[in-house]
Amino acid sequence: MVNLAIQTNLDTSGSYLPIGLQLLFAAGMIVTLMGVTHLLGPKRRTADKLQNFASGIESHGEARQPIAIKYFLTAILFVLFDVEVIFFYPYAVNFRELGWSGFYAVLLFVAFFLCGFIYIIRRGALKWED
Amino acid sequence: MYLLAIDWIFIIEKLVLIAAIVTLSMVVAMYATYGERKVAAFIQDRIGPNRAGPFGLLQPLADGGKLFFKEEIIPLASSKFLFILGPLLAMVTALLTSAVIPWGASMNIGNRTVPLQVADVNIGILYVFGVVSLGVYGIMLGGWASNNKFSLLAAIRGASQMVSYELAMGLSLIAVLMLTGSLQMSVIVGEQYNAVWNIAYQPIGFIIFFICALAETNRTPFDLPEAENELNFGYHQEYSSMKLGFYLFAEYINMFISGVIMATLYFGGYDIPFVNEASLAQHIGENWVALLTFLTLMVKALFFVFVFMWIRWTIPRFRFDQLMHLGWKRLIPLALLNMVITAVVILWLKK
Numbered sequence: 340m341v342n343l344a345i346q347t348n349l350d351t352s353g354s355y356l357p358i359g360l361q362l363l364f365a366a367g368m369i370v371t372l373m374g375v376t377h378l379l380g381p382k383r384r385t386a387d388k389l390q391n392f393a394s395g396i397e398s399h400g401e402a403r404q405p406i407a408i409k410y411f412l413t414a415i416l417f418v419l420f421d422v423e424v425i426f427f428y429p430y431a432v433n434f435r436e437l438g439w440s441g442f443y444a445v446l447l448f449v450a451f452f453l454c455g456f457i458y459i460i461r462r463g464a465l466k467w468e469d
Numbered sequence: 470m471y472l473l474a475i476d477w478i479f480i481i482e483k484l485v486l487i488a489a490i491v492t493l494s495m496v497v498a499m500y501a502t503y504g505e506r507k508v509a510a511f512i513q514d515r516i517g518p519n520r521a522g523p524f525g526l527l528q529p530l531a532d533g534g535k536l537f538f539k540e541e542i543i544p545l546a547s548s549k550f551l552f553i554l555g556p557l558l559a560m561v562t563a564l565l566t567s568a569v570i571p572w573g574a575s576m577n578i579g580n581r582t583v584p585l586q587v588a589d590v591n592i593g594i595l596y597v598f599g600v601v602s603l604g605v606y607g608i609m610l611g612g613w614a615s616n617n618k619f620s621l622l623a624a625i626r627g628a629s630q631m632v633s634y635e636l637a638m639g640l641s642l643i644a645v646l647m648l649t650g651s652l653q654m655s656v657i658v659g660e661q662y663n664a665v666w667n668i669a670y671q672p673i674g675f676i677i678f679f680i681c682a683l684a685e686t687n688r689t690p691f692d693l694p695e696a697e698n699e700l701n702f703g704y705h706q707e708y709s710s711m712k713l714g715f716y717l718f719a720e721y722i723n724m725f726i727s728g729v730i731m732a733t734l735y736f737g738g739y740d741i742p743f744v745n746e747a748s749l750a751q752h753i754g755e756n757w758v759a760l761l762t763f764l765t766l767m768v769k770a771l772f773f774v775f776v777f778m779w780i781r782w783t784i785p786r787f788r789f790d791q792l793m794h795l796g797w798k799r800l801i802p803l804a805l806l807n808m809v810i811t812a813v814v815i816l817w818l819k820k
Contacts, residue, residue, distance in 0.1 A: 357483040357588040358568045364487050365564035376711035381540045389545045391617045402621045410625045417632035424639040431646035465797050467790030
């Protein structure tokens with residue numbers, strides 16, 4: 340029989356208030372600094388100056404064009420595996436109370452995790468050189 | 470009526486603390502640039518900055534001042550709004566992580582216990598992870614909005630590097646959470662306070678965490694987003710003036726904060742080694758102990774910042790496929806193994 344201790348010191352939204360204050364403080368300070376630099380700096384814009392920098396040669400075409408699929412694959416795999424990693428967190432916090440039975444259950448989950456992991460490696464999803 | 474019942478002293482106390490911490494992060498970041506150049510100079514047998522003020526100590530101020538008076542350039546081809554949002558987001562996320570870190574033992578001001586922590590929320594370390602993940606947006610937006618091929622390539626590299634190492638980082642931390650049984654930062658420090666530090670139980674976990682921290686802050690050998698020999702300058706290539714400064718600043722702040730987090734998670738946080746703080750407090754008073762514990766944390770964190778610099782000027786950077794190989798195929802299985810072994814050992818010893 341698993342007996343989970345119920346946490347009594349649960350946070351209320353009030354405990355996040357200081358984080359909100361810090362967000363306001365940081366954002367306010369940065370916007371102010373940006374505004375000040377905007378006012379202080381010289382403004383002598385010419386069409387040539389506002390071109391994109393491509394090591395001195397004229398830049399050709401746009402940057403918004405199709406890019407290697409590998410990066411997107413990495414991003415998708417990250418989302419997938421990060422969700423699985425997050426599932427470990429509640430277990431890690433309650434793991435002493437759950438004891439061996441909880442451990443076996445998580446071991447099964449690790450096995451599933453590894454199945455997916457080995458599958459993507461075998462399929463070459465993380466292969467960078469062609 | 471509830472709005473009027475706000476504890477104003479509490480708000481003022483937090484505001485002072487927030488101002489202090491944000492200023493501290495900025496000042497440390499400023500002097501980290503100076504430190505970086507001095508460390509580089511020492512390693513390369515040079516003198517380093519020594520013109521502005523004694524030992525060149527005013528150099529960061531001169532650099533910062535210069536950023537204010539530079540022309541802001543927003544390229545014609547860029548998306549203007551996102552171009553400005555990028556550095557803003559990078560900087561805000563860098564400054565927000567410090568909110569849940571316990572900076573020292575509690576102070577006692579006018580019969581009021583003031584914890585040196587902005588918000589002691591019970592999700593502590595998860596909050597840090599959440600904010601750190603948002604840091605990817607700063608890089609990604611900056612690179613994409615510039616509409617420059619080099620910037621975009623650097624940004625997309627940076628994003629995939631950061632997300633890849635976040636996995637191993639998250640996994641390596643689980644072992645620490647098993648030891649402490651809480652996500653709350655104050656509890657994680659409390660467990661190590663006047664006891665054995667987590668590093669003694671989690672050496673492998675710490676090494677994985679350290680490597681991932683290097684990758685998350687885009688430091689050498691993982692500074693692929695800034696690989697100047699392939700990408701000109703990196704994701705901030707089109708930036709100038711304070712916006713460029715913010716990107717560079719954010720990197721140094723992240724470096725400092727990750728040093729603090731490593732000290733907090735693995736090296737006892739603000740615990741002064743071999744000293745019993747409680748008995749010390751009876752001799753010199755609580756506030757002095759709080760100050761000493763804060764200084765201890767700073768020493769630990771700055772040591773990590775030094776190690777980061779040391780590594781930067783010693784080790785060349787990885788190739789991108791090597792980096793992904795290390796992140797996915799080495800660190801993730803290792804972290805998983807570390808987690809399982811830790812769980813078995815803890816359960817075994819409890820029986």
